[in-house]
Amino acid sequence: MESINFLYELLGKNALTITLVVILPLGFVLIYALVAILAELKTSAWIQERLGPMRTGPWGILQPVAEVIKLIQKEDITPAKADKLLYNAAPFIVFTGAYSAFAVIPFSEYFAPSRIDLGLFYIFAVGSISALGIVMGGWASNNKYSMMGAMRSVAQLISYEVPAAIAILSIVVLTSTMNLQEINKLQTGWFWNWFLFGGPGTLAKWWIVPFTIILCMIYFIAALAETNRLPFDIPEGESELVAGFHTEYSGIKFAMFFFAEYAYMFVVAAILTTVFLGGWNSPFGNLMQGPGWGVFWFIFKGFSVVMVQIWIRWTLPRFRVDQLMYLGWKILLPISFVCFLIISLYVMLK
Amino acid sequence: MGELKRLDLEYNQLTSDKMRLNVGPQHPSTHGVLRLEVVVDGEIVTEVIPHLGYLHRSFEKYCEQMTYVQVIPYIDRMDYISAMNNEWVYVMGMEKLMGLKVSDKVEYIRVILAELNRIANHQIAVATFGLDAGAFTPFLYYFRDREHIIWVFEKLSGARLLYNYFRVGGLAADIYDGFKEDCLNIVKRVRKTNEELMDLLILNGIFIKRTANVGILPPDVAISYACSGPVLRGSGIKYDLRKDEPYSIYDRFDFDIPVGDGEVGVPGDCWNRNIVRVREMEQSCRIIEQALEQMDMEGDVKELVPRRVKPPAGEVYMRAENPKGDLGLYIVSDGTDKPERIKARGTSFVNLSVIPEISKGYMFADLILILGSIDIVLGEVDR
Numbered sequence: 001m002e003s004i005n006f007l008y009e010l011l012g013k014n015a016l017t018i019t020l021v022v023i024l025p026l027g028f029v030l031i032y033a034l035v036a037i038l039a040e041l042k043t044s045a046w047i048q049e050r051l052g053p054m055r056t057g058p059w060g061i062l063q064p065v066a067e068v069i070k071l072i073q074k075e076d077i078t079p080a081k082a083d084k085l086l087y088n089a090a091p092f093i094v095f096t097g098a099y100s101a102f103a104v105i106p107f108s109e110y111f112a113p114s115r116i117d118l119g120l121f122y123i124f125a126v127g128s129i130s131a132l133g134i135v136m137g138g139w140a141s142n143n144k145y146s147m148m149g150a151m152r153s154v155a156q157l158i159s160y161e162v163p164a165a166i167a168i169l170s171i172v173v174l175t176s177t178m179n180l181q182e183i184n185k186l187q188t189g190w191f192w193n194w195f196l197f198g199g200p201g202t203l204a205k206w207w208i209v210p211f212t213i214i215l216c217m218i219y220f221i222a223a224l225a226e227t228n229r230l231p232f233d234i235p236e237g238e239s240e241l242v243a244g245f246h247t248e249y250s251g252i253k254f255a256m257f258f259f260a261e262y263a264y265m266f267v268v269a270a271i272l273t274t275v276f277l278g279g280w281n282s283p284f285g286n287l288m289q290g291p292g293w294g295v296f297w298f299i300f301k302g303f304s305v306v307m308v309q310i311w312i313r314w315t316l317p318r319f320r321v322d323q324l325m326y327l328g329w330k331i332l333l334p335i336s337f338v339c340f341l342i343i344s345l346y347v348m349l350k
Numbered sequence: 351m352g353e354l355k356r357l358d359l360e361y362n363q364l365t366s367d368k369m370r371l372n373v374g375p376q377h378p379s380t381h382g383v384l385r386l387e388v389v390v391d392g393e394i395v396t397e398v399i400p401h402l403g404y405l406h407r408s409f410e411k412y413c414e415q416m417t418y419v420q421v422i423p424y425i426d427r428m429d430y431i432s433a434m435n436n437e438w439v440y441v442m443g444m445e446k447l448m449g450l451k452v453s454d455k456v457e458y459i460r461v462i463l464a465e466l467n468r469i470a471n472h473q474i475a476v477a478t479f480g481l482d483a484g485a486f487t488p489f490l491y492y493f494r495d496r497e498h499i500i501w502v503f504e505k506l507s508g509a510r511l512l513y514n515y516f517r518v519g520g521l522a523a524d525i526y527d528g529f530k531e532d533c534l535n536i537v538k539r540v541r542k543t544n545e546e547l548m549d550l551l552i553l554n555g556i557f558i559k560r561t562a563n564v565g566i567l568p569p570d571v572a573i574s575y576a577c578s579g580p581v582l583r584g585s586g587i588k589y590d591l592r593k594d595e596p597y598s599i600y601d602r603f604d605f606d607i608p609v610g611d612g613e614v615g616v617p618g619d620c621w622n623r624n625i626v627r628v629r630e631m632e633q634s635c636r637i638i639e640q641a642l643e644q645m646d647m648e649g650d651v652k653e654l655v656p657r658r659v660k661p662p663a664g665e666v667y668m669r670a671e672n673p674k675g676d677l678g679l680y681i682v683s684d685g686t687d688k689p690e691r692i693k694a695r696g697t698s699f700v701n702l703s704v705i706p707e708i709s710k711g712y713m714f715a716d717l718i719l720i721l722g723s724i725d726i727v728l729g730e731v732d733r
Contacts, residue, residue, distance in 0.1 A: 048490040144371050148393075148714075230484055231556055240715045242378060315550070317557045318484025320715045321393055 021113050025102040033262040036303075037064040040310050047314045071258075074251040082248065083140035090137030091249065091256035097129030098263040105270045106181045108280050108294035119180040120168055123271060124161065127226065130264065131157040134235065137257075138245035149244025152321050153235035156225055159328035160232075164222035166336040167215040170343045171195050171275050184279035191283035196276040201350075208346045211339040216276040218336050220305075223268035225324065227261060230313040234321050269305035270298075277301050368396060371714075375404045379482050379718045382728030386705075386717075393713045398706045402699075405732040413692040418444060418518065418659035421689065426512035428677075428694065429730040431474055434467040434503070435672045437516035442597065443668030443681050444518040447661040450654055456520050457599045458645040462533060463503070463515070465634040465641075469540055470499045471673035472627040472634075475580075475725040479624050480551050482722035483560050488551045495539050502532050519654035530642050537635045544631055552628060553614075561624065562615030565708050565720035569618065575704045579675025579697055580630065581724055584610040584623030591671035603640050605633045620716075620723035627725070630673075660687045674698055674725055696733055698726040 011017045041063060045052025053060030078087060104119040106112035116122050131154050138150020174195065175183050186200055187193050196216050198205040225232040236244030246257045273279055278301075280294030288297075319327070371388045374380035383404035389397035409428060413421050425440045426433040438460055445452060477492035500510050505526055507515035515522050551557055567577070572585040582589055590607040592600040608629030610622025663685035669678035678695035701724050709717045 044486075048487050049494060050490065144369060233484070234715070240379065240718050314487050316485065317480065317551070317554060317560060319556060320560055320713060322713065323559055 024111075025105070025107075025113055026099070028107075029099065029102065029259075029263050029266070032266055032303075033259055034064040034068070036262050036265065036306055036310075037067065039303075039307065040313075043307065043310050044314045047311070068255065071255040072252055076251040076253060077248070079142055079248050081142045083142070086136045086140035087248075088253070090133045090140060091253040091260070093133030093136060094130045095133075095256050095260040095263065097126055097131075097133060098260045098267060100126040100129070101264075101267040101270075104180055105267070106184055106274060106279060107298050108291050109184075110291045111295070112181055115179070115181065117177070117179045120172065120178045120271075120275075123267070124165055124168075127264075127267070128157065128161065130260065133260075134245050137249065141245070141248040143248050145241045145243075146245050146247045149235045149241045149247070152241075153228065153245060155321070156228075156232065156235060156324060156328075159325055160222040160225035160332075163218055163328060163332035163336045164226065166333070166340050167219040167222065168271070168275060170215050170336070170340045171199075171212070173340070173344050173347050174199050180274050180279070184274060184281065187278040187281050188289075189281070190285045191278065193281075194276060194278040194283075196278075204350075205346070208343055211342050212276070214335065215339050215343075216272070218332050218339075219272060219276070220308075222328070222332060223272065224309060224312065225328065227264050227268055227309070229261075229265070229309055231316040231319050232324060233313075233318060234324060265306050265309055266302060269302040269309070272305050273298060273301040277305075373717075380721065381478065381726055384702075384721075384726070384728055384731070386721075388714070388717065390714055393715075395709055395712055395714055395717050398709050398717065400702060400705055402702075402732055405728045407733065409733040410692055410694065413689055415688070417687045418661070418689060421692065422516065423512065423514045426514060427729055428696065428733055429471075429672065429674060429698065429727050430511055431727050432467045432471040432673045433511065433513050434463045434515065435471075435670070436677060437513070438464055438598075439668055439670045439672070439677050439679050440681075441516045441518050442670065443666050443679050444659065444661065446668060447664060447666045447681060447683060448518070448656075448659070450519045452520060452654055453649055453651075454599070455646055455649040456651050456654075458641050459521060459525060459651065460516065461599060461603075462638050462641050462645075463506075465637045466499050466502065466533070466536065468634045468673040469536075469631050470496045472580075472631050473540075475627050475673075476547070476551075476624060479620075479719070479722040479725070480557075482718050483557055485551050485554075485557065488547050491543055491547065491550075495536075495543050498532075498536050498539060502529070502536065505529075505532075517652070517655045518659050519656055521651040524651050530645075533638055533642055537638055540631055540635055544628060547628070552625065558614050558621060560715075561620040561719060561723070564615075564620045564712060564716045565723060566616060567618040567623075567704060567708050571704070571707060572618070575707065576700050577675070577704055578700065579672065580623055580626040581675065581701045581704070583607065583626045584618060584723075586610050586612070586617035586622075591669065591676060597670055600637075602644065603637045605636050608633065620719050623723040623725075658687060660685070669695070672697055674727070674730070675701060677730075694733060696730040698728070698730040699733075702726050702731055 008017055038061060042052045053063035056062040056066045078084060101123045103114045104112060104116050104122055134153045135150045138146040172178055175186055177183060187195060189200065193200045195212055198209045198212050228235050236246065246254055249257060280298040282289040282293060282297055368389050368391050371390055372385065373388050374385040375383035380386065385401040385404065387399040387401060388395055409424055412424060416424065422437055422440060425436045428436050473492040473496045477489040480488040503513055504510050507513040507522060567585050569585045569587050572582050572587065586609050588607050588609050591597065593607055608626050610617040610626055612622065615621045661683045663683055665682045667678060667680045669676050675697035677697055680693040682690040684690040705721060705724065709720045
């Protein structure tokens with residue numbers, strides 16, 4: 001398939017369609033974030049034998065909307081001694097970092113906002129922008145807790161980017177492309193063609209299957225750390241650092257941080273889906289395969305990964321900062337290196 | 351522009367600034383209004399100075415203005431998590447002073463209520479400790495179960511937290527029909543949840559990593575700081591007033607005193623202090639079951655309650671094993687209906703004093719856990 005964007009196909013490539021292509025993921029993120037917040041509220045309630053929100057709308061389904069309205073109308077406080085420029089810019093930079101990753105995420109065979117051959121590389125590049133925003137916010141708040149949260153966040157992001165990148169690189173060795181759309185196309189067919197199960201190939205691939213599963217888990221753990229979710233939420237660990245880097249933020253700026261966290265959760269889920277879980281491919285061969293179904297499968301798989309993140313958050317306690325570093329550098333990194341070498345060996349022998 | 355900085359610094363020449371961090375009184379994990387002045391070197395705690403007094407309510411001075419009966423609601427407000435136990439120490443002291451011997455039924459009810467309150471207190475302690483470690487779900491599981499204990503107390507006394515139920519010489523009201531069933535139900539629930547929590551929290555790998563070998567309190571230090579309760583027993587010292595100096599009718603029950611045995615980590619660390627509480631809940635369940643079996647339902651709980659509490663001149667020191675440790679009350683009577691002086695030995699206050707000693711050299715996140723494992727309640731620290 002040469003053209004990968006149905007909007008350009010239908011309406012031609014002009015200023016209007018380009019704007020539309022840019023805005024479409026934003027609309028998706030907005031709706032997704034509301035759904036994810038509701039899912040988080042209701043899942044946590046279900047895990048904890050509570051009802052969760054019940055008053056706003058039937059079964060409380062309007063609760064996320066109510067929360068957004070509440071946050072928008074709240075007073076926007078800037079601490080007196082804060083660095084105003086950095087303080088105000090930080091939430092937007094964090095969100096930009098999360099949102100720019102959507103540029104290459106293939107929602108369907110016919111829709112990925114942009115076609116970049118270095119898609120995976122691009123995602124890792126822009127993913128680090130969020131860290132910059134977090135440091136800016138933490139430093140500019142002029143609050144010791146924020147500062148500590150920001151410092152921890154950077155340390156965490158840097159250490160977890162490495163195993164995550166190696167896990168993804170191992171798959172790139174298998175696919176020999178960094179284009180997310182191409183990676184998806186390789187996984188067409190039944191679910192055993194997913195890179196979680198070694199990717200397409202003959203039965204000779206069986207001996208790398210354990211390693212690809214391990215790589216998928218490594219990427220998932222590293223992704224949890226990158227999104228600052230429990231058990232790795234030490235940058236905002238509420239029991240120690242009050243609220244970490246966003247202690248001083250209120251109102252809409254806090255909402256931006258919140259929003260960025262949820263957006264980034266979906267970004268890592270989308271990468272996991274695309275690289276390991278077949279992206280927009282149906283798990284059942286040609287059954288329910290197609291551009292429309294593609295969107296369904298992609299969002300279904302992505303959201304399932306998000307739900308696992310939510311599930312983990314409400315189950316596990318938090319790591320300590322040094323244990324987190326230990327896990328990242330001394331456990332995940334060596335294992336991912338070994339997997340990388342084995343997969344490279346497989347590719348050489350093939 | 352200043353001078354160009356020398357770039358060939360060696361690492362040992364680099365000194366890092368220490369940061370003075372103010373933890374509390376509004377910090378979410380100080381279990382109330384404790385303020386800790388913490389000096390951190392990066393993430394490492396080098397100095398901790400607790401500042402008290404944000405919840406000081408002049409309990410001891412107030413008591414001098416009150417009649418003996420009016421003191422009971424004030425006692426509730428000391429360790430407000432385990433109000434029944436506080437009241438018990440006071441009424442036992444008063445009974446000793448006045449030479450009253452309450453009936454067996456009253457004693458059994460008191461034991462059952464005190465043990466129920468011990469369970470409720472330990473549930474909060476373990477739950478908030480888990481919360482400090484970042485585990486939110488166990489917190490709500492324990493609060494769900496604690497609710498059933500509170501419902502029993504509410505049915506008995508009409509209050510959910512500050513009961514004002516014990517009286518000098520008896521109780522404010524008799525137990526209701528179905529009290530026994532309710533208690534047995536609670537015992538069943540507590541056991542079930544504790545079993546679940548062992549998997550979910552206590553033996554969770556991350557939780558063990560966070561709490562084992564952290565904040566080690568050696569037995570000799572624990573004794574020299576006069577720690578008591580689970581803090582002392584967590585260090586491996588088998589000391590419990592219910593066994594060592596049996597008051598009331600505790601000598602009639604068969605129960606063990608759990609100590610931190612270093613099953614995970616070393617005795618005296620946060621994990622062991624916490625596990626002592628979990629195991630004590632099981633022992634309390636055993637006491638409740640035995641008490642319910644032995645208890646005689648007939649009898650009046652108010653027969654000995656005097657119209658006017660007017661003890662003879664004298665003084666008494668009464669202490670008992672509260673959930674958090676020994677609570678001691680020193681009551682001086684001058685023969686009127688108001689106490690001359692009441693002095694309380696607050697357990698939490700004494701246990702809190704060990705914080706600066708054991709939290710040095712650990713990380714800032716550990717300090718929060720150490721504080722959580724000590725299980726203080728600021729109502730008792732400041733009084």
